[in-house]
Amino acid sequence: MAYYRRVGDVPPKRHTAHRDGEGRLYREELMGEEGFSSASSLLYHRGVPSALVDSTIWEIPDVATTPNHPLRHRHLRLHELFPKDTWASTDVVTGRRLILGNADVRLSYAVCTADSPLYRNATGDEIVYIESGEATVETIFGALHARQGDYVILPTSTTHRWLPKGEGPLRAYIIEATGHIAPPKRYLSRYGQFLEHAPYCERDLHGPTDVLQATGTDVEVLVKHRTSRGLAGTRMVYAEHPFDVVGWDGCLYPFTFNVHDFEPITGRVHQPPPVHQVFEGNNFVVCNFVPRKVDYHPQSIPVPYYHSNVDSDEIMFYCGGNYEARRGSGIGQGSVSVHPGGYAHGPQPLAYERSIGVEFFDELAVMVDTFRPLELGEGGQACEDPAYAWTWAGRHA
Numbered sequence: 001m002a003y004y005r006r007v008g009d010v011p012p013k014r015h016t017a018h019r020d021g022e023g024r025l026y027r028e029e030l031m032g033e034e035g036f037s038s039a040s041s042l043l044y045h046r047g048v049p050s051a052l053v054d055s056t057i058w059e060i061p062d063v064a065t066t067p068n069h070p071l072r073h074r075h076l077r078l079h080e081l082f083p084k085d086t087w088a089s090t091d092v093v094t095g096r097r098l099i100l101g102n103a104d105v106r107l108s109y110a111v112c113t114a115d116s117p118l119y120r121n122a123t124g125d126e127i128v129y130i131e132s133g134e135a136t137v138e139t140i141f142g143a144l145h146a147r148q149g150d151y152v153i154l155p156t157s158t159t160h161r162w163l164p165k166g167e168g169p170l171r172a173y174i175i176e177a178t179g180h181i182a183p184p185k186r187y188l189s190r191y192g193q194f195l196e197h198a199p200y201c202e203r204d205l206h207g208p209t210d211v212l213q214a215t216g217t218d219v220e221v222l223v224k225h226r227t228s229r230g231l232a233g234t235r236m237v238y239a240e241h242p243f244d245v246v247g248w249d250g251c252l253y254p255f256t257f258n259v260h261d262f263e264p265i266t267g268r269v270h271q272p273p274p275v276h277q278v279f280e281g282n283n284f285v286v287c288n289f290v291p292r293k294v295d296y297h298p299q300s301i302p303v304p305y306y307h308s309n310v311d312s313d314e315i316m317f318y319c320g321g322n323y324e325a326r327r328g329s330g331i332g333q334g335s336v337s338v339h340p341g342g343y344a345h346g347p348q349p350l351a352y353e354r355s356i357g358v359e360f361f362d363e364l365a366v367m368v369d370t371f372r373p374l375e376l377g378e379g380g381q382a383c384e385d386p387a388y389a390w391t392w393a394g395r396h397a
Contacts, residue, residue, distance in 0.1 A: 008247030041250025047240030058233035065375035075388030079334035082111035098377025133170035142208025214243035264292035306346030320364030
């Protein structure tokens with residue numbers, strides 16, 4: 001983030017004494033990326049933000065992975081992972097199940113109605129896409145309202161918790177980076193402002209508007225972090241509540257962006273996936289395919305041409321409408337297709353010609369392309385459709 005925001009009570013000059021009405025000094029905390037050379041914010045606490053009283057092991061959800069070998073296209077049916085009788089005992093943090101992962105990014109899924117514990121991911125930024133339902137996301141910066149179609153962007157080490165709301169369950173597709181996530185550089189000026197050709201802008205990003213000023217003692221926070229042997233978890237207990245912040249300002253904070261605020265870029269003939277890009281991280285990109293008018297040339301073929309992504313794996317999460325290119329393959333709401341680098345994929349044979357003359361696609365999908373191979377997590381292995389790889393040939397294994 002490069003967009004300044006100020007919330008709550010902050011002093012006129014940074015790194016100067018800031019006191020409450022009774023003269024008590026607030027504690028200033030700098031939260032910043034890349035040492036002191038990138039985006040940061042200054043938060044003002046009533047208590048001491050580093051005051052720990054306990055630290056014990058937290059067993060994080062299973063992050064073991066299995067190679068995609070033998071190499072094949074795969075179809076994962078995420079809606080099979082969480083039967084209705086598990087929703088009340090599942091939360092977005094401890095109940096998420098790993099679908100796919102590598103050293104750069106992990107993709108997980110959760111369906112839940114339970115509140116999460118306080119949580120901090122110290123390994124990288126998180127994007128949580130809300131497939132359905134709604135929630136309040138309480139953070140050290142204040143609260144966010146998350147609704148269907150929202151991306152919730154949580155910077156590294158943002159202490160937060162998820163509180164689902166409403167009648168239905170919260171369905172959350174979680175993208176965890178090992179590093180930071182940002183808008184594509186080609187959308188931004190050299191000073192960080194969205195340019196006129198960008199498909200979204202600052203007005204579409206919604207950050208906290210007020211601080212929480214919570215109180216409490218001996219408050220537990222679950223922390224995911226790195227060790228020399230990989231990912232691990234620690235259960236930290238703080239002397240005072242981390243949400244005791246009275247104000248903050250800066251350019252680093254959580255925010256939401258709704259997929260329906262993305263303005264699609266179209267052309268006379270089929271446009272390649274980079275026009276759908278919404279975010280980028282280290283060795284991966286995030287794209288969204290939204291309802292849109294398609295190609296204008298009278299002989300255009302609106303569905304994608306067959307293509308071999310020789311340098312990347314393509315992961316598509318289908319979350320609305322009817323994805324024209326894969327109609328007839330078994331893909332539906334809640335599906336994830338895994339098209340690995342190394343050989344071709346594309347539309348169903350009948351979809352290729354059927355799309356000629358079509359003027360509008362009513363589809364919604366979130367795509368993650370990675371530049372290192374992805375492996376299958378336990379959740380991905382548990383919900384695979386074994387017949388998918390052979391659907392282009394009209395055969396079954």
